Amino acid sequence: MTQTTLAIIGGTGLTTLKGLEITRxxxxxxxxGEPSGPLxxxxxxxxEVVFLARHGYSHTIPPHQVNYRANIWxxxxxxxxxxxxxxxxxGITTEMAPRRIAFPDQIIDYTWSRAHTFFDQDLTHVTHVDFTExxxxxxRQRLIAAARSIGVDAVERGTYAATQGPRLETAAEINRLERDGCDMVGMTGxxxxxxxxxxxxxxxxCAVIANWAAGRGEGEITMDEVQENIAAAMSNVRHVLETTIETL
Structure with a gap:
């Protein structure tokens, strides 16, 4: 990347970006269709950065209803x-403990029925994109280097399981995901x-581990627990973003 303008898509817990000097x-x-909100x-x-809240600035759009094509376009x-x-x-595997952040290097898609490509209408030829990495x-390396430079305890690789949501998974489903080689599970990847x-x-x-996945922690997963862990990790996320941007 040689240009300086970076976009940050904020997920749960990051509907606004602290420290951002808004210009417009x-x-x-x-x-x-319409993106999740104004850029x-x-x-x-x-x-220069552009920020977009994936779930809307009031966090009202569930993962399966995000207009991903409009956002990226x-x-x-x-x-x-x-x-x-x-x-x-x-977090599925032991190193994916709540409040840590991780930079996945692979992803497995378990979603369905989402509009998942720009190449599906009015085609002059069939288009395939390489998705090996x-x-x-x-x-990714800029994010990793930024985390290292400021001493943030981050997991530097892992496989992200993208599930449909909006419900959380069963313990058996998490066992299956781990057998498939997944380290973390989310709904928006x-x-x-x-x-x-x-x-x-x-x-x-930049993945924020908000909770142990189903069957990996004690008791049921509560939204209070999730929000608490995200809030605790968000300071590290912001510092990593700022440090990454400074290097561009």
């Missing part, structure tokens, strides 16, 4: 040159990642 808000209309342009660590046409997606996940290696690849936007995820 831009309402975008796309061929795929917020501003300066973070002295660099809007960011591309706003002129950004890379996307960092912040996402809350459940679903996250941009250079952008796909088709967001592949849509960015189709539009040639470098894309990486």
């Amino acid at each position: 808000r831009e309402v975008m209309h796309t061929p795929y 917020t342009h501003g300066l973070l660590a002295g660099r 809007a960011l591309k046409h706003a002129g950004v040159h890379g996307v960092v997606a912040v996402a809350a996940v459940g 679903p996250y941009d290696p250079a952008l 796909m088709p967001e990642a592949v849509l960015a690849r189709e539009l040639e936007l470098p894309y990486a995820t």
Whole structure:
């Protein structure tokens, strides 16, 4: 990545970006409908960024109803040159403890019925995109380097299981995901990642482990617990984002 304009997609717990000096808000209309909200342009660590809350600025859009195509199309046409997606996940393997952050390097898609490609209508030819490495290696390494430089305890790789939601998983489903090689589970990783690849936007995820996945912790998963863990981790997320942006 040689350009400085970065997009940050905020997930659960990041509907606003603290420290962002807002310069303007831009309402975008796309061929795929309306994005989750206006794009917020501003300066973070002295660099231009564009912020978008994935679930809407009031957190009212569930994962399976996010208009991923409109969001990614809007960011591309706003002129950004890379996307960092912040996402809350459940921890499956032992190192994915709540309040840590992780930078996945692989993803498995378990979603269904979502509009998952830009290449499905009015085609002159069939288009296949390479998705061997679903996250941009250079952008991932910038995030990893930023975390290391400020001493943030981050997991530097892992496989993200993208499930349909909005319900959480059963313990048996989590056992299956682990057998499949997954380290964390979330509901927004796909088709967001592949849509960015189709539009040639470098894309990486900063995953916030919000809770132990079903059957991995004690008792049932509560939203109070999830929100508490996300709030505790968000300071590290912001510092990593700021440090990453400073290096662009």
